[in-house]
Amino acid sequence: MAPRLFSCFRRRKSDLSPENATADQASEERRRGGPVLVELFSSQGCATSPEAETLLSRLGRGDFELEVPVIVMSFHVDYWDHLGWKDPFGSSICTVRQKAYVEALQLDTLYTPQVVVQGRAQCMGTDQEKIILGVRSADRFPGPNLQATFQRSTPDSLHISITGALRTKVDNKGADVMVALCENGLVTDCSKGENRGRVLSNDFVVRRLEKLCVVKDISAKKPISGNVEFPLWDGFNGSKCAVVVFVQNSALHVFGSQLFQLPDDLIQRRRTELPLHVAREGGSPPLPSCLDWRGKEQIRGENSGDGLNRILRWIKRYISWTSHGEDIYGGEYISDESEEGDDMYEILQDAFGMPNLDGGQDNESPEESFPDEPNMEAQKFYKLLKDAKNELYPGCTKFSKLSFLVRLFHLKCLNG
Numbered sequence: 001m002a003p004r005l006f007s008c009f010r011r012r013k014s015d016l017s018p019e020n021a022t023a024d025q026a027s028e029e030r031r032r033g034g035p036v037l038v039e040l041f042s043s044q045g046c047a048t049s050p051e052a053e054t055l056l057s058r059l060g061r062g063d064f065e066l067e068v069p070v071i072v073m074s075f076h077v078d079y080w081d082h083l084g085w086k087d088p089f090g091s092s093i094c095t096v097r098q099k100a101y102v103e104a105l106q107l108d109t110l111y112t113p114q115v116v117v118q119g120r121a122q123c124m125g126t127d128q129e130k131i132i133l134g135v136r137s138a139d140r141f142p143g144p145n146l147q148a149t150f151q152r153s154t155p156d157s158l159h160i161s162i163t164g165a166l167r168t169k170v171d172n173k174g175a176d177v178m179v180a181l182c183e184n185g186l187v188t189d190c191s192k193g194e195n196r197g198r199v200l201s202n203d204f205v206v207r208r209l210e211k212l213c214v215v216k217d218i219s220a221k222k223p224i225s226g227n228v229e230f231p232l233w234d235g236f237n238g239s240k241c242a243v244v245v246f247v248q249n250s251a252l253h254v255f256g257s258q259l260f261q262l263p264d265d266l267i268q269r270r271r272t273e274l275p276l277h278v279a280r281e282g283g284s285p286p287l288p289s290c291l292d293w294r295g296k297e298q299i300r301g302e303n304s305g306d307g308l309n310r311i312l313r314w315i316k317r318y319i320s321w322t323s324h325g326e327d328i329y330g331g332e333y334i335s336d337e338s339e340e341g342d343d344m345y346e347i348l349q350d351a352f353g354m355p356n357l358d359g360g361q362d363n364e365s366p367e368e369s370f371p372d373e374p375n376m377e378a379q380k381f382y383k384l385l386k387d388a389k390n391e392l393y394p395g396c397t398k399f400s401k402l403s404f405l406v407r408l409f410h411l412k413c414l415n416g
Contacts, residue, residue: 034143034167035069036135037246037257040125040204041098041114044087045080047194050201052113052125057203059131068135071244071257072204073180077112085193089186089205097209104252119254141256142167142220146245148260156232158266162212163225166247168255174216175249179228181208183241207233212245238266 040056042049053074058064060072075094076087101116102109113125118138123130146164153159160179186202212226239262246257388402399407 033140033256035071035257035259036138036140037118037244037254038070038072038131038135039116039119040072040074041077041094041101041112041116042074042125042202043077043080043090043112044188044190044195044200044202045083045085045090045193046112048126049113050195050198052115053200053202055126055128055131056115057201059135060204064132066132066135068138068140070135071246071259073182073206073244074202074204075206076202077110079110080112080193083193085190085195088188089202089207093209094206100252119248119252141254144168144245144247144256144258146258148243148245150243150263150266152266153229158230158232159227160230160243161225161227162245163223165221165223166215166218166256167220168247169220170215170218170247170249170255172217173250174214175247175255176214177212177224177226178246178248179210179212180206180244180246181230181241182244183207183237185240207241215247238262239264 038056038059040052042053056072056074059070062070075097076089076091077095077098078087078090078092079095081087081090095110098110098114101107101114101119101122104119105116105122107122114122115125115131115134116122117131117134120139121134123134125131144164144166146162146166149161151159151161158181162179166177182204184203184205186205188200188202190196190198190200208230210228210230212228213224215224218224241262243260243262244257245260247255249255384402387405388400390401391397392399392401392404
């Protein structure tokens with residue numbers, strides 16, 4: 001009893017010291033600091049995970065009015081995939097991350113659904129009371145003061161550059177600055193496994209996770225910088241995604257986190273299209289109902305040797321549509337049904353300064369307009385004129401062989 005009473009007095013006396021005043025200021029800043037990071041470990045193959053997903057979605061939306069900013073991330077593990085339903089968002093990376101928490105928090109085993117708050121405390125993902133208590137009582141740190149720039153370096157990747165101050169001192173043990181790309185509004189019709197027959201809704205799902213950099217022995221104001229490149233998935237929609245940056249030490253304690261919404265202009269401007277949508281940005285079909293679509297990389301791979309003949313055979317059968325003409329990405333739409341004519345003759349006339357390249361009113365062929373036997377170079381030129389007139393394939397009135405090759409070349413010049 002006496003030592004406890006004495007220590008109480010001793011703490012009260014030391015409250016007046018400058019050192020402790022600084023500590024109190026830091027403690028106060030923690031209480032009114034940045035967001036609390038809440039991680040959910042879940043699986044569509046787990047019968048109780050949907051309840052936790054709904055609870056964490058509400059938490060992330062601010063339904064509980066906690067007066068504490070919260071950032072939610074949902075990691076889908078893959079160790080329940082053997083139960084009959086393979087989680088489309090499950091990843092071994094998420095499983096490894098949860099295993100690290102099992103070791104750091106000295107738990108006995110993995111389980112779902114599990115919630116981890118600030119990397120320091122955990123509970124069952126369906127226990128609303130404990131989750132809210134954990135958020136309210138969590139240590140809070142100043143949110144990083146980072147700036148991020150986003151660029152679709154290719155249709156299939158997202159480049160992120162981050163710079164700024166962490167606003168938290170990092171000791172000589174070091175810490176990792178992590179970047180996660182999360183997606184909201186995911187809906188899955190589950191046909192097998194423990195959730196068979198249910199429509200599952202998932203928010204804040206971590207689709208990509210990378211380390212931006214490792215920092216060590218730096219002040220809170222020292223700027224850091226780094227870049228990450230995320231490969232994107234089919235159907236990527238920037239309006240449904242956000243980026244989370246967080247600082248975590250070797251004990252997996254979180255010392256600050258920051259959320260970035262993706263900018264509205266992130267989606268690349270549409271590239272010039274071939275008439276039959278030979279290539280569309282993002283590596284996905286122009287319409288879900290397009291039955292014989294080919295991507296840009298496939299076209300590139302075929303554009304050699306007798307590749308043109310294969311392309312022509314493919315285009316001839318590329319006629320099955322159930323809908324057509326939608327403008328998915330905005331901007332001016334180039335329709336297959338436009339009234340634009342084949343202007344190859346006009347282009348050749350302008351280029352070579354030769355009149356009547358269209359054969360004139362008497363429909364003479366270009367060879368017949370010259371009395372002498374043409375030399376080899378002239379014959380090549382005449383063949384070019386024929387290709388400008390010959391149909392791309394029998395029955396094609398929209399494009400000649402030459403105009404289609406010009407379109408292919410135009411695409412390659414634009415897209416590399």
